[in-house]
Amino acid sequence: MEILELESFLPYRLYRLADAVSREFSKVYSDRLGLSRPEWRTLSGLGQHGTMTATELGKQSAMHKTKVSRAVAELERRRWLTRTPDENDRRVEHLMLTKAGLAAYREMVPLAKAFERELINRMKLHQQAVLFDVIYSLERKGTPSPSSTI
Template identity: 65%
Template sequence: MSGDDILELENFLPYRLNRLADAVSRRFAKTYRDLNGLTRPEWRTFATLGQYGSMTASGIGAHSTMHKTKVSRAVAALERRKWLTRTPDPVDRRIEHLRLTKAGIAAYREMVPLARGFETDLLGHLDEQTRRAIVQGLAALEQAADVD
């Protein structure tokens, strides 16, 4: 095979982005796992509700690109912790509106500075010009990939 017939996976942008995202996600997972024993789907569900206040499970799945089964399990786990409540939709009883409880909001407020600190530490290894370029580059890639 010639060089044109071979794909160097380690230099293929989608592969590199996936590896990087997974590595950063695993590293941050240690923070919320150590503090509250949350799984990734639980964290994403928790963070989404903390950001938006109220949302349906379908909305959380769409926002966080998680399968409905993972969202459902995460919702049940957060409900067992008493961090989340479900309110049936008055028009369509199949739909539930999810919201953090007072205890969930308190835990979320505790987690926000840790998440921001993690991001600051991660980006702190880069100079300002590189940080700006990464943020702009990610935005351009998200737009090119039609990411909502």
């Protein structure tokens, strides 16, 4: 009978990896700032772009609009961001971080970068285990990577 090896099934592996990484990173902004993931993404988006609408935020960070709406509401409650109604379109609000929000963002950036760096280093140490696994999954089936840029 044909069986499926879950442990090496690409969607499963990807999910597991991402979940583990994401959980670990979430500790940083959760422990430090008491943020949820949508809130962190919102903070991050605004910190990066200065000002954005809720829709833009959703696009950039791949969040459903309800998530954005809730995250924005919470950050507003904390006075980490303010809303400014659009001049021409009264449905739209432009969001911007307050001083406090910006301070939080500034605190997070180096932590995030450090986390990423460490993650990359860890992967190197483990002989790029993760990377290798993904590649393995890709190579296993199909022809050997043809025009690979690697």
